[in-house]
Amino acid sequence: MNIGIVGLGLIGGSLGLDLRSRGYQVLGVSRQEHTCQRAIARGAVDDASVNLTLLAAADVVFICTPLSAIEATVIQLIPHLAATTILTDVGSVKTSVVDSITPRWSNFVGGHPMAGTAENGIEAAQSDLFAGKPYVLTPTASTPPVAIETLELLVRSLGAHLYHCRPEDHDRAVAWISHLPVMVSSSLIAACMSETDPTTLELAEALASSGFKDTSRVGGGNPELGLMMARYNRSALLRSLAAYRDQLDQIVAAVEQENWDGLVDQLKQTQQGRSRFVK
Template structure:
């Protein structure tokens, strides 16, 4: 199968490595010539270019760019797409992306592989990144409005979704299917909220006005702080886009977190140690359910 990838960073490059190892033909597009050169030198793709036209032979195209670039790229791709070409993305927010892109192309299916590292760029791409990870697909609601039929593929939703699920399984990932809206509410709790909580943790520590205390805290910080603060120290652009594209669901989760945090503060202020221990015990018991 000929597979196109737009955006040869960590996710796009890692997808290419695994899919090419399965004897698919990989066509890669990047904005930067240097990235294309590295991808070819490392054997990550079979063909690389800054020109989207090389994807005209692709049967499936993954768009692995920042979220604000996904819909514009779909629109630019349309002249090069066959009616049956499947287009998907890897953005961490789905509702606004699926809504915009499915109006441009009937064969668009939203996707979100729940995998990654703190590293970025083509040199961070690695094999088996998606092994054991959830891979969520969010088909569009076909009851929504569409643009001109001239801009659309034929639309074979079940067959197209099955092809993407098979590819996800071939990566060692675990496919999940849900609506874009349900996806966004779920990831707000377990992905986007932790980024903001983690960022708030670091910012709160930096609010310590005694420089001796702050310096000692920085020197003493070990695995607990490192694990808790990791996601808040990631890509600032990605974190901002999570908030921008998933604002309502993220705010809902932040308000919920604030309420629980205020409850914990109240328990400590009133020295209600029994109820605090009960809460911590319930959390201890519930946490494994969130670890897939």
């Protein structure tokens, strides 16, 4: 099976490393010739080009571009594909992608690997990035079974945990556990930076350790990715932000009113609740 990858960054490059190691022929496309050459040198692809015509021989194509470029990429790609070619994407929002691509290409399966790092680009690509991580597929009632089965085979070969759900269910779920944390983490960093006393700020910077590192990591990631989460999952993100703001207001009220019993009850609930999300 020939695998095509459009976008040779962290996710695309990591997919290439893993799929090549499983014996697949991998063809990559990037906007920059330098990236193509680095992807070849790193062993992420067998061949790479800035021209989408390279993917005419692909049986499956992963679109690993930013969310804002997926639809335009597919439109440019379609003239070069065989009718049987299966398309999938790796975007963190699914409803808008599935709604825009499915009418253009029936062999499309929305996808989202729940894996990544704070780094980006082909140099950040790594083997086994997806092993043990969730990988969501969002087929619709009209998705051809062979397309679903082929993607399931590839996802399982990565060692990922496969999940199926509706695009809209995916978007509401990731708003809670992926998109909201980015905004919360970003706000935490911004709040710390708003300290006006230089001595306090300098001391805070010096004392920041594992707790701050853990809670600020996703807020210090790729700004473009955070923007795409907000732009393409706007309603679900606003819903989760409103709920989070309500929880913060409850904490503020408890501290202002010195309601220590109420505060400890809330902290006990979150202590117990965390295990539901972090296995």
